[in-house]
Amino acid sequence: MTSFMFDRFGKHPLTKHQISVPTPKPGEVLVEIKAAAVNPVDIKKRNGDLRFLLPEKHPAPTGHDFAGIITAVGSAVTDFKVGQRVFGKLDDWHIGSFADFICVRTKYIAEIPTDWSFEQAAALPLxxxxxxxxxxxxxxxxxxxxxxxxxxxxxxxxxxxxxxxxxxxxxxxxxxxxxxxxxxxxxxxxxxxxxxxxxxxxxxxxxxxxxxxxxxxxxxxxxxxxxxxxxxxxxxxxxxxxxxxxxxxxxxxxxxxxxxxxxxxxxxxxxxxxxxxxxxMLVKSSGQQLQTLTELMQAHQIQMPIDRTFTFADTQAALDHVEAGHAQGKVVINH
Missing domain, CATH: 3.40.50.720 (NAD(P)-binding Rossmann-like Domain)
Structure with a gap:
């Protein structure tokens, strides 16, 4: 599968890496990513601004927000099943949603409302x-x-x-x-x-x-x-x-x-x-809070504005657009 990563700190472009599709561990699910969102923290991590708190080795995956379809479940998973549409924010030590697939613990995900697109869902978590x-x-x-x-x-x-x-x-x-x-x-x-x-x-x-x-x-x-x-x-x-x-x-x-x-x-x-x-504060990943937030948004008809969408092949352009600082709403990458 394809995963976009940073090979070093600084204002350098993402590099496309070919890696194996991960296998979900106990308590995890494998998600085929259909959409991901870009956040300013992705730029900060690329520049090394967070390495004091979150040191990492290169090549380093990036991307926090995702929405997609569960394609496999690990042992002890009872609350989600293959075929469900889910979304979430990856925890700080296991990011990497600028990829084709991602393994994530079930406590970090929630089911996508039936009337939401993958793009809408991916724009929300972080x-x-x-x-x-x-x-x-x-x-x-x-x-x-x-x-x-x-x-x-x-x-x-x-x-x-x-x-x-x-x-x-x-x-x-x-x-x-x-x-x-x-x-x-x-x-x-x-x-x-x-x-x-x-x-x-x-x-x-x-x-x-x-x-x-x-x-x-x-x-x-x-x-x-x-x-x-x-x-x-x-x-x-x-x-x-x-x-x-x-x-x-x-x-x-x-x-x-x-x-x-x-x-x-x-x-x-x-x-x-x-x-x-x-x-x-730094945000914490939480599927339970994501579900609460979704219900609150639906009750009050709150929409998450999307500024622009990019194809997966144009992931670097999506980061450049966010870094330019002119986005009014979220920038989403479509698969």
């Missing part, structure tokens, strides 16, 4: 689970609360905004004026021009902030959230609580734990100064 875990698990949004989701026109914002609204929150986001109408249609009550540096500071303080950018945007968030409010970030240094909770999963030794503690000290001090609950 951004959907990220948004659900950020808004529901970390920020613990309650009806009537206000939440800031900056940069709403990207892949995360396109699903996080309607999800936050479905949870009963009042959403403020930032974007280019050309995207205002679309973001209001997604459920944002307030849409601000991200070119205006003063726009956010003129708003009432928020109950919660879902930061996707990090850097100065994250630092500024501490002035925008209420005392005892919550901030979760996708793009910062792991905080001490993250290290305590997930250090074993990421095989963090004592040296790495000290380095991360020092690197996150500035943000931790800001959280204490402003009396704000703050966490860094």
């Amino acid at each position: 951004v959907g689970l990220t948004s659900y875990q950020a808004l529901h698990d970390y920020l613990q949004l309650k009806p009537g609360q206000s939440v800031l989701i900056p940069g709403g026109s990207g892949g995360i914002g396109s699903i996080a905004i309607p999800l936050a609204k479905a949870l009963g929150a009042r959403v403020t986001t930032t974007a280019s004026p050309k995207n205002f109408t679309r973001l209001r249609a997604l459920g944002a009550e307030v849409v601000l021009d991200y070119h205006d540096d003063q726009a956010l500071s003129k708003q009432p303080q928020f109950d919660a902030v879902f930061d996707t950018r990090g850097g100065q945007d994250l630092i500024a968030s501490f002035d925008l959230v209420k005392a005892n409010g919550r901030i979760v970030s996708l793009n910062a240094m792991p905080d001490p609580q993250f290290v305590a909770d997930q250090g074993e999963y990421f095989h963090l030794n004592a040296f790495k734990r000290v380095i991360l503690k020092l690197a996150s000290a500035k943000v931790d001090r800001l959280a204490q100064k402003h009396h704000v609950w703050y966490r860094f």
Whole structure:
């Protein structure tokens, strides 16, 4: 079978490798991939930005999201069968959905709704689970609360905004004026021009902030959230609580734990100064949450917007399109 891989870190093209079709282990199923989605994390892994947390050997497979058909099941699998349409996000240590087949543990997959295409299903897992875990698990949004989701026109914002609204929150986001109408249609009550540096500071303080950018945007968030409010970030240094909770999963030794503690000290001090609950997060794979998310989306008629589709042969072009930063919605690879 064909699998696209990175042969080294840096801005180098994917390489097409011919490898054997894997055999499912106990608790796994073999899925023939019909569609996969590209995420910014695929670019980060290629560049080596995550090797401190996720070291890997080359050639390294990539691709997290997938949708397809089960073609074989391992022993002890009772909840899925051959022929089922399934989708999911691969766990961090076993990625590789830019391929013809993938073996995946059943706890990471869910059945595709009958009225969804493979493309729709593949577009959802990483951004959907990220948004659900950020808004529901970390920020613990309650009806009537206000939440800031900056940069709403990207892949995360396109699903996080309607999800936050479905949870009963009042959403403020930032974007280019050309995207205002679309973001209001997604459920944002307030849409601000991200070119205006003063726009956010003129708003009432928020109950919660879902930061996707990090850097100065994250630092500024501490002035925008209420005392005892919550901030979760996708793009910062792991905080001490993250290290305590997930250090074993990421095989963090004592040296790495000290380095991360020092690197996150500035943000931790800001959280204490402003009396704000703050966490860094990385999404966890979960078939159960994916099923919950699917039901929530169907109940509220939430659609996962797809920016563009590419053929499997054009996987490199799909990554290039995402890296250019102009995608409004998800980029999907069709088999």
